[in-house]
Amino acid sequence: xxxxxxxxxxxxxxxxxxxxxxxxxxxxxxxxxxxxxxxxxxxxxxxxxxxxxxxxxxxxxxxxxxxxxxxxxxxxxxxxxxxxxxxxxxxxxxxxxxxxxxxxxxxxxxxxxxxxxxxxxxxxxxxxxxxxxxxxxxxxxxxxxxxxxxxxxxxxxxxxxxxxxxxxxxxxxxxxxxxxxxxxxxxxxxxxxxxxxxxxxxxxxxxxxxxxxxxxxxxxxxxxxxxxxxxxxxxxxxxxxxxxxxxxxxxxxxxxxxxxxxxxxxxxxxxxxxxxxxxxxxxxxxxxxxxxxxxxxxxxxxxxxxxxxxxxxxxxxxxxxxxxxxxxxxxxxxxxxxxxxxxxxxxxxxxxxxxxxxxxxxxxxxxxxxxxxxxxxxx
Numbered sequence: 073x074x075x076x077x078x079x080x081x082x083x084x085x086x087x088x089x090x091x092x093x094x095x096x097x098x099x100x101x102x103x104x105x106x107x108x109x110x111x112x113x114x115x116x117x118x119x120x121x122x123x124x125x126x127x128x129x130x131x132x133x134x135x136x137x138x139x140x141x142x143x144x145x146x147x148x149x150x151x152x153x154x155x156x157x158x159x160x161x162x163x164x165x166x167x168x169x170x171x172x173x174x175x176x177x178x179x180x181x182x183x184x185x186x187x188x189x190x191x192x193x194x195x196x197x198x199x200x201x202x203x204x205x206x207x208x209x210x211x212x213x214x215x216x217x218x219x220x221x222x223x224x225x226x227x228x229x230x231x232x233x234x235x236x237x238x239x240x241x242x243x244x245x246x247x248x249x250x251x252x253x254x255x256x257x258x259x260x261x262x263x264x265x266x267x268x269x270x271x272x273x274x275x276x277x278x279x280x281x282x283x284x285x286x287x288x289x290x291x292x293x294x295x296x297x298x299x300x301x302x303x304x305x306x307x308x309x310x311x312x313x314x315x316x317x318x319x320x321x322x323x324x325x326x327x328x329x330x331x332x333x334x335x336x337x338x339x340x341x342x343x344x345x346x347x348x349x350x351x352x353x354x355x356x357x358x359x360x361x362x363x364x365x366x367x368x369x370x371x372x373x374x375x376x377x378x379x380x381x382x383x384x385x386x387x388x389x390x391x392x393x394x395x396x397x398x399x400x401x402x403x404x405x406x407x408x409x410x411x412x413x414x415x416x417x418x419x420x421x422x423x424x425x426x427x428x429x430x431x432x433x434x435x436x437x438x439x440x441x442x443x444x445x446x447x448x449x450x451x
Contacts, residue, residue, distance in 0.1 A: 077101055078360040080113040080353055082367035082379035083121040084399050087433030090114030090121055091128045096434040097364050097397075100441030104449055113353050115365070115379040118266035118343020119166075119209030126162045126205075127153040129351040137195045139168045139188035142212040144219065144238045148173055152192055155350070160203045161196035165189040165325055166210035169219075171287060174212050179288025181214035181297060182241030186328050190223025193263075193336075194255060203262040205350075206332065207343060208325035209269075214240040214284050214297050216273070216304045217331015225253045226335055240326065243300040249311040251335065263338040266346050268377030271323035273316065273330050274302050279323035287326070301327055308334055344382035354386055362448065363387045363394040364441065366419075371402025375411050388412030395444055397437055399429060417444065 081093040088096065094112035101108050116125035127134055132155040141148035150167040154160070166172070168188030171179065189206075196204050213219070218228055219238045227250035228236045236242040271277050280289070280298040289297060304327070305317040314334055316322055321340045322330045332338040348354065357363055365383040367374075375381045380396050387394035393414040401418050408416060419436040420429060429436070 074107050074109050075105060075361045076109045076111070076359055078111045078113060078353070078356045078363045080115050080363065080365050080383045081397070082115045082117065084366070084368040084433050084437070085120065087368065087399065087430040088437070090116060090125050092434060093366065093437060096437040097441045100438040101445050103442045104445040111356050113351050113356060115383060116207070116343065116347050117377060117379045117382070118207040118268060118346070120164065122207035122266060122343065122347065123151070123153040123162045123164050123167070125347055126155065126350055130155050132156055135195065135199060137192060139191040139195070140185070141188055142169045142174050142184040143178065144185045144187045148188065150188070150192060152196055154199055154201070159201060160205070161199065161201035162205045162207070163189070163192050163196060164207045165328060168192050169213050170210045171212040172210065176288070179212060181212070181284050181287045181289050181326065182293060183239040184213045184287070185215050185219035185238035186211070186213050186217050186325070186331065187219035187223045187238050189328065190220035193220070193224060197255065197257045197261065201261065203264070205264045205266055205346060206338070207266045208328050209267065211325035211328060212287055213328065214280060214287060214289070214301075214326035216240070216243060216301055216327030217329070217335070218243060218304070220328060220331050221335045224255050224258060224335065226251055227253055240297050240300060243304045246304060246307050249307065251312070254335065258336050263332060263336045264346065265321070265324070265329060265332055265338050265340045266343040267321055267324045267329065267340060268343055269324035269329070270320045272318045272320065273305055273322040273327050274298060277323070279327045282323070283326060305330070342377060344377055344379050347379070348382055348386065353383070357386055357392055358390050360392055363392050364397065365394060366397035366437070368398070369400040369402055370396055370398035370405060370408070370416060372404035372407050374408060380413075381408070381411060384408070384412035397440055399433065
């Protein structure tokens with residue numbers, strides 16, 4: 073009887089997508105076992121690659137849209153996924169308002185906005201979506217989801233009833249919130265935030281202090297952004313009666329977590345748990361002989377909600393061996409052996425430059441998986 077393999081890697085950032093990683097793994101297996109039964113289940117944890125993982129894993133479709141970029145006056149071409157039920161959409165906010173869309177000299181969280189994310193939500197509603205999953209990693213923003221709310225029709229007003237401009241810098245002037253003008257379809261839509269970030273909106277672990285420096289904020293700007301988000305939370309409490317400041321995950325994506333929780337009634341879920349559920353990974357693992365996973369870098373932090381950890385725990389539950397492949401093996405990787413991983417390998421076969429390692433990622437992964445399977449086939 074032929075062996076059954078389940079391939080469930082995350083993407084190897086800047087080297088290969090999760091789908092490409094699956095294909096490389098399969099090539100390695102088939103060099104040893106040409107007739108093996110192989111199932112591809114591309115993974116993601118709510119960040120980069122979530123749309124692709126769910127579309128590729130389910131047979132869904134990609135819908136291209138033109139929306140406002142991190143700087144709202146500049147348009148970008150993005151896409152979201154529509155799953156086969158034609159009622160579930162998957163959005164990555166970073167495809168509209170992500171940090172990687174901006175060169176370093178344009179990164180300024182006082183002016184970057186989540187407006188394009190709101191436009192993507194509207195585009196999904198236009199496609200008939202009744203359930204929207206939003207991965208919110210990799211943002212260039214620190215506007216508390218205000219831009220997203222404005223794109224959905226909510227009016228954010230100053231003392232003179234003027235609409236606020238977009239961007240995290242404008243929140244200091246917020247005085248009133250009019251939610252009566254929100255797109256009425258939101259009330260009939262289930263919105264789920266796919267994120268493993270637990271940071272609150274404000275404070276030493278909040279959006280501004282922890283994440284804004286990565287988005288181009290100087291120390292002075294961080295202080296200003298923090299004051300603005302504190303004020304934002306106060307106005308939300310006064311106007312809407314919702315105390316959101318310390319809600320776990322509210323600080324995700326520069327506070328987009330808050331905007332989605334408050335204005336759309338979204339619920340937060342673990343990104344990897346959602347992907348596992350929607351791809352039916354557990355059902356496949358129950359029938360597997362071997363499970364392969366991996367991502368660009370694996371270390372002790374992998375157990376805090378990363379895709380290989382989620383795959384390993386599932387494999388452990390069903391007593392299946394799971395092999396993790398990584399571009400880089402970091403500190404205290406041995407702690408993952410207590411979390412269900414059978415063995416962890418680096419895909420690099422020799423010292424190389426980062427540029428070369430990224431370019432040859434698929435080739436190296438294929439070779440590593442072939443070697444592992446040859447060992448597994450020893451009688």
